[in-house]
């Protein structure tokens with residue numbers, strides 16, 4: 646999955662990233678689903694140790710264009726994990742109280758505690774994405790935020806939080822299909838909002854804003870991955886694989902018991 650990693654200080658051009666890529670998987674959906682099941686089973690084991698050890702904190706940031714698959718990724722990759730150790734935080738339009746504070750205030754409060762995986766469904770990156778594209782703040786404000794985001798993430802990392810950031814990359818044609826499905830299928834209509842089409846018209850502006858954010862904020866301690874996301878099953882595999890390798894790399898262990906198991910007899 647290294648090839649999806651955005652190298653620090655590299656310039657991202659999204660047109661060179663194929664959203665239909667499915668890596669080495671040519672067996673298609675069925676093979677993909679079977680593989681995901683294995684990855685998720687291993688993730689469940691590792692999460693158990695993470696929770697038991699109560700030492701590491703893991704932050705997963707999910708960003709995408711509308712219909713990009715944040716919800717589906719959360720359901721498929723993180724849904725099967727022990728809910729006691731996973732928390733999803735969704736960041737919507739800021740409330741008046743949130744707006745009365747600095748843009749990282751509401752974010753910091755949702756960062757993971759020891760033993761926990763926090764999944765951000767949208768994040769502080771909205772403050773350099775929608776805020777920039779929609780001119781909710783002047784450029785003099787949002788342009789300074791990349792550096793602040795890097796500083797904030799460095800603090801989290803140096804204090805012991807492992808950070809992974811995923812941009813779920815779909816193309817315009819795929820978004821059209823997914824919107825159409827939300828209109829056609831009664832059970833999906835609740836997800837559709839006519840205002841979404843206005844955002845869709847701003848696609849090129851969002852691409853530019855994403856390219857800038859990905860270029861400026863992928864760091865060693867908080868790397869971005871550009872995940873090909875047109876194929877949902879491959880998107881899930883790619884995200885699960887990166888999370889899995891990262892957890893494997895933490896060298897976690899169950900805590901040593903504070904008693905001698907051989908010496909205990911339960912009457």
Ligand code: ADP
Pocket residue numbers: 711736737738739766767768771772775776781
């Ligand atoms: P989602 O699309 O994530 O499923 P919603 O449909 O409720 O959830 O959309 C959340 C909205 O909140 C998005 O349009 C997003 O751009 C907006 N939003 C999130 N963070 C901010 C922010 N900091 N400033 C302005 N808008 C934001």
